Amino acid sequence: MLFKTLIFFCFAGASLAYRSYENYKVYNVVPTSEIHIQMLGDLKKAGYDFWTDILTIGGNARVMVAPEQEQEFANYALSVGLKPNVTISNVQALINSQLQPATNARSSTLGSFSWDRYYSLAQIHSWLDELVTLYPGVVTTMVIGTSFEGRELKGIVIDFKKGERGNNPLIGMIEGGIHSREWISPATVTWIIKEFLTSDDPDVRFLAETFIWHIVPVTNPDGYTYTFSEDRMWRKNRNPVNYVPCATGNLDLGNGIDLNRNFNFLWMTTGASSNPCTQTYAGPSPSSELEAQAISNYVLRLKETGNFLYYFAFHSYSQMILVPYSHVSGQNVLEASNYADMYEIAIRGAEKLTARHGTQYQVGTSADILYEVSGSSFDWVKGVADIPIVYLFELRDVGEFGFLLPSEQIIPNNEEIMDCLVEMDKTTRQLSYYSGTVPMYASFISLATSILFLILMK
Ligand SMILES: [Zn+2]
The missing domain is CATH 3.40.630.10 (Zn peptidases)
Structure with a gap:
C-alpha cells in the first residue's frame, strides 16, 4: 500500500511540472528511398516525436530528439545513410520565448484580447x-x-x-x-x-x-x-482508455487519440495509425x-x-x-x-x-x-x-x-x-455558389465603370 501511495505521489508530483524540452533538438531529414521511409517509420513507432505527420520520399521530415536519444539517433541515421540537419537547437528556448508577449505588435484589441500573445x-x-x-x-x-x-x-x-x-x-x-x-x-x-x-x-x-x-x-x-x-x-485529445506503455521514455505518449484521424469518413484507410504510441493514432473505431x-x-x-x-x-x-x-x-x-x-x-x-x-x-x-x-x-x-x-x-x-x-x-x-x-x-x-447583395461601394464602382465606358464609346 505504501509503495502504491508512493508511486501515486511520484506520478502526481511529476504531472504538476511543465514537461521540460531543455536541449531537445529538431532535426530535418530527407528520406530518399523506401528503405529510409521504413527506417524513419521504425523511429516513429519507437516513440520519436515527428513534427511531420507522414513521411514521403524527397520530402522534409522533422523529428524532435531528446538529449538522451541523440547518440542513438545519430548512429541510426548514419547506419542507414540519412543526413540529419539541426533546425531547432533547443526546443525549450523556443517554448519560453513563445510564452512572451510580442514586443513589436501593432495595437489591435477587442475586449481583453490583443493578439500580441497566445491565450489559454x-x-x-x-x-x-x-x-x-x-x-x-x-x-x-x-x-x-x-x-x-x-x-x-x-x-x-x-x-x-x-x-x-x-x-x-x-x-x-x-x-x-x-x-x-x-x-x-x-x-x-x-x-x-x-x-x-x-x-x-x-x-x-x-x-x-x-x-x-x-x-x-x-x-x-x-x-x-x-x-x-x-x-x-x-497534439491528441486526452482520452486514456486505449493506453499502452510505449517503448520511449515518454510514458504519456500512449494516451490520447488524434481527433483529426478519428472522423467517420474512410477511417483508418491511409495516413493514420492504429498504434496508440503515435501522434496520428486514429482511435479504436x-x-x-x-x-x-x-x-x-x-x-x-x-x-x-x-x-x-x-x-x-x-x-x-x-x-x-x-x-x-x-x-x-x-x-x-x-x-x-x-x-x-x-x-x-x-x-x-x-x-x-x-x-x-x-x-x-x-x-x-x-x-x-x-x-x-x-x-x-x-x-x-x-x-x-x-x-x-x-x-x-x-x-x-x-x-x-x-x-x-x-x-x-x-x-x-x-x-x-x-x-x-x-x-x-x-x-x-x-462562381455563382450564391448571390448576395453586392456591397454598396462595389455597385458604385461597377456603375461608374459602366458610365465611363458609355462615355468613351460615344
Ligand atoms: Zn493539425
Missing part, C-alpha cells in the same frame, strides 16, 4: 462571453459538446441579421485547435471573429454579415489545456471520440437549418490550403465533384494572401502536396455532410519555428489569412 482556454472562453456583452443581439455563445475530461467545446454564433434572413440563410462554420499544440490556430480563429465584429472594410463586412457564422476556436479543449499546464507539444462526435453532430444539425456553404479548419504548420479529399491525388482529385472550383477559389485566395506580407502558400489535396490522410474532420464535412466549399489551412511557418511560432508573427499571419478569406468569398460568389 479559460481566457478564450471568457473572451467569448465578453463578446456577448459587447455585441448583444449579434453574438450568442454555444456549446457543441463536451470533451473526454468534461470541458466545453464552446464557440459563438455571429448573426448580424437576426430574424431577417428567411428560411434558407447562408451559413459558414470555422473550426480551430483540434490539434492542441498548433497554438496559432485558435489565435487565427479569434482574430477572424474580431474582424467580423469590428472591421470597417466593406468586403469583410459583407462576408461577416451575409453569413450566419458558427465558430469554435478550440475543438480539443483537453489537449489545449494540457499544452499550457503539462506538455507544450501535446470511427468517431469513437466525444470531440469528433460533437463536431459531426453539430455540422449535420446545422445543415438542416439553411444553406451551409463554408467550412474552414485551421492547423499549423506548412503554409498550405488543403482541398478535400486528402486520400486522392493526380486525376483522382476529381472525386470531389467541385474540386476545380475549390482549387480556383483557393489559388485566388493564396495570391491575395501572398500580396500582404509575401508569405507563400501551396494549394492542392493533401495527398498531392503533403501526404495522404484519412479520417480528418474537413474530409468528413465534404464527403459525408456534403458541404460545398471546404478547406483545411496549414498556417505559418514552414518549419523554422514549427508549432512554436513566435507571438510577433500572430498578427501578420492573421492579416494575410483574412485577406485570403475575403478573396475566396469573392471568387465563390463569382
Whole structure:
C-alpha cells in the first residue's frame, strides 16, 4: 500500500511540472528511398516525436530528439545513410520565448484580447462571453459538446441579421485547435471573429454579415489545456482508455487519440495509425471520440437549418490550403465533384494572401502536396455532410519555428489569412455558389465603370 501511495505521489508530483524540452533538438531529414521511409517509420513507432505527420520520399521530415536519444539517433541515421540537419537547437528556448508577449505588435484589441500573445482556454472562453456583452443581439455563445475530461467545446454564433434572413440563410462554420499544440490556430480563429465584429472594410463586412457564422476556436479543449499546464507539444485529445506503455521514455505518449484521424469518413484507410504510441493514432473505431462526435453532430444539425456553404479548419504548420479529399491525388482529385472550383477559389485566395506580407502558400489535396490522410474532420464535412466549399489551412511557418511560432508573427499571419478569406468569398460568389447583395461601394464602382465606358464609346 505504501509503495502504491508512493508511486501515486511520484506520478502526481511529476504531472504538476511543465514537461521540460531543455536541449531537445529538431532535426530535418530527407528520406530518399523506401528503405529510409521504413527506417524513419521504425523511429516513429519507437516513440520519436515527428513534427511531420507522414513521411514521403524527397520530402522534409522533422523529428524532435531528446538529449538522451541523440547518440542513438545519430548512429541510426548514419547506419542507414540519412543526413540529419539541426533546425531547432533547443526546443525549450523556443517554448519560453513563445510564452512572451510580442514586443513589436501593432495595437489591435477587442475586449481583453490583443493578439500580441497566445491565450489559454479559460481566457478564450471568457473572451467569448465578453463578446456577448459587447455585441448583444449579434453574438450568442454555444456549446457543441463536451470533451473526454468534461470541458466545453464552446464557440459563438455571429448573426448580424437576426430574424431577417428567411428560411434558407447562408451559413459558414470555422473550426480551430483540434490539434492542441498548433497554438496559432485558435489565435487565427479569434482574430477572424474580431474582424467580423469590428472591421470597417466593406468586403469583410459583407462576408461577416451575409453569413450566419458558427465558430469554435478550440475543438480539443483537453489537449489545449494540457499544452499550457503539462506538455507544450501535446497534439491528441486526452482520452486514456486505449493506453499502452510505449517503448520511449515518454510514458504519456500512449494516451490520447488524434481527433483529426478519428472522423467517420474512410477511417483508418491511409495516413493514420492504429498504434496508440503515435501522434496520428486514429482511435479504436470511427468517431469513437466525444470531440469528433460533437463536431459531426453539430455540422449535420446545422445543415438542416439553411444553406451551409463554408467550412474552414485551421492547423499549423506548412503554409498550405488543403482541398478535400486528402486520400486522392493526380486525376483522382476529381472525386470531389467541385474540386476545380475549390482549387480556383483557393489559388485566388493564396495570391491575395501572398500580396500582404509575401508569405507563400501551396494549394492542392493533401495527398498531392503533403501526404495522404484519412479520417480528418474537413474530409468528413465534404464527403459525408456534403458541404460545398471546404478547406483545411496549414498556417505559418514552414518549419523554422514549427508549432512554436513566435507571438510577433500572430498578427501578420492573421492579416494575410483574412485577406485570403475575403478573396475566396469573392471568387465563390463569382462562381455563382450564391448571390448576395453586392456591397454598396462595389455597385458604385461597377456603375461608374459602366458610365465611363458609355462615355468613351460615344
Ligand atoms: Zn493539425
